[in-house]
Amino acid sequence: MKQLTEQFAQSVVRPRARDTYKGSFGKILIVGGNAHFGGAAIMSASAAVYAGAGLVSVATDPVNRHALHARLPEAMILDATAPELETAVRQATVIVVGPGLGTDGTALTILKTVFAAVNAKQVMIIDGSAITLVASHHLDYPQAQLVWTPHQIEWQRLSGLPLAAQTIEASQKAAAKIPGIIVAKSSQTHVFVDEDVYENTAGGPAMATGGSGDTLTGIIAAFAGQFQPLDKAALAAVFVHSRVADIVAMNSYVALPTMVIRELPTYLKQLSE
Ligand SMILES: NC(=O)C1=CN([C@@H]2O[C@H](COP(=O)(O)OP(=O)(O)OC[C@H]3O[C@@H](n4cnc5c(N)ncnc54)[C@H](OP(=O)(O)O)[C@@H]3O)[C@@H](O)[C@H]2O)[C@@H](O)CC1
Numbered sequence: 001m002k003q004l005t006e007q008f009a010q011s012v013v014r015p016r017a018r019d020t021y022k023g024s025f026g027k028i029l030i031v032g033g034n035a036h037f038g039g040a041a042i043m044s045a046s047a048a049v050y051a052g053a054g055l056v057s058v059a060t061d062p063v064n065r066h067a068l069h070a071r072l073p074e075a076m077i078l079d080a081t082a083p084e085l086e087t088a089v090r091q092a093t094v095i096v097v098g099p100g101l102g103t104d105g106t107a108l109t110i111l112k113t114v115f116a117a118v119n120a121k122q123v124m125i126i127d128g129s130a131i132t133l134v135a136s137h138h139l140d141y142p143q144a145q146l147v148w149t150p151h152q153i154e155w156q157r158l159s160g161l162p163l164a165a166q167t168i169e170a171s172q173k174a175a176a177k178i179p180g181i182i183v184a185k186s187s188q189t190h191v192f193v194d195e196d197v198y199e200n201t202a203g204g205p206a207m208a209t210g211g212s213g214d215t216l217t218g219i220i221a222a223f224a225g226q227f228q229p230l231d232k233a234a235l236a237a238v239f240v241h242s243r244v245a246d247i248v249a250m251n252s253y254v255a256l257p258t259m260v261i262r263e264l265p266t267y268l269k270q271l272s273e
């Protein structure tokens with residue numbers, strides 16, 4: 001098993017090249033946030049912007065429009081149920097689907113539209129409700145470079161492994177049957193990449209608050225848009241998310257997602273130097 005360390009993250013997060021523009025750092029589309037879970041999409045999009053993504057759009061329930069614009073004017077917005085969703089998916093380099101999407105019929109239709117529109121060159125991060133929907137509706141895996149970010153119950157739904165049976169060996173075996181990178185989140189997150197298992201060395205209980213996982217999706221998306229190859233970008237994102245939470249937790253009882261998001265640019269600057 002390999003350890004995810006700051007040294008590793010440092011090798012991935014490099015200073016920005018001079019001859020660049022916003023299109024050089026990823027066009028990210030976040031698909032999520034129903035009327036009940038708008039905050040999830042806002043946190044994912046905010047994390048992507050603050051982790052350096054070049055352009056971020058959010059396909060969400062229109063009820064979230066004003067909140068998103070007020071919190072994050074850097075992001076663009078579209079109605080997740082409108083025909084424009086398909087075009088938006090095609091134009092993105094990295095897609096996040098699932099944070100706060102919900103699991104009703106509308107969510108399923110949105111997810112199917114996204115899966116049908118994506119192509120093999122694009123990166124897709126599948127999280128939260130989208131994982132639950134894939135498992136419960138036995139959806140075919142989409143043709144894209146996939147990163148799955150299940151918490152333990154989502155991993156149970158996706159892999160069929162009950163929580164008590166989720167040993168590293170069993171999870172690795174199950175991960176081998178699913179295309180892409182699996183970020184198996186818990187108080188001791190493990191990432192499965194091909195035959196390798198990586199253990200996160202950062203993070204702690206100050207992260208145990210709603211929205212921490214939604215925030216991680218945005219950081220992975222931003223890194224996938226900026227750094228190659230995808231496996232290194234995703235691994236560095238997992239470490240950075242937890243490390244920044246640890247820094248916040250030095251002076252705070254809880255590492256709220258919005259606090260972690262705000263600290264990202266400062267930490268990334270230090271990391272890149
Ligand atoms: N502000 C927002 O908009 C937010 C929106 N969110 C969005 O909500 C959507 C649903 O996601 P979800 O994770 O809340 O619900 P679900 O997938 O049903 O899993 C929960 C069930 O599993 C159980 N459980 C046991 N162990 C567990 C573990 N280690 N980790 C986690 N759960 C564990 C747990 O048991 P309990 O704690 O109730 O005993 C419960 O029965 C999703 O789209 C997400 O993005 C959230 O991010 C919050 C902030």
Ligand SMILES: Nc1ncnc2c1ncn2[C@@H]1O[C@H](COP(=O)(O)OP(=O)(O)O)[C@@H](O)[C@H]1O
Binds near residue numbers: 186212213214215
């Ligand atoms: N006790 C803990 N120690 C370390 N990390 C934790 C702890 N509790 C939660 N986390 C991290 O917080 C995130 C929670 O993800 P998730 O359950 O999907 O949250 P949400 O869906 O509410 O955004 C994961 O990255 C997980 O590793």
Ligand SMILES: [Mg+2]
Binds near residue numbers: 127128151213214
């Ligand atoms: Mg989650």
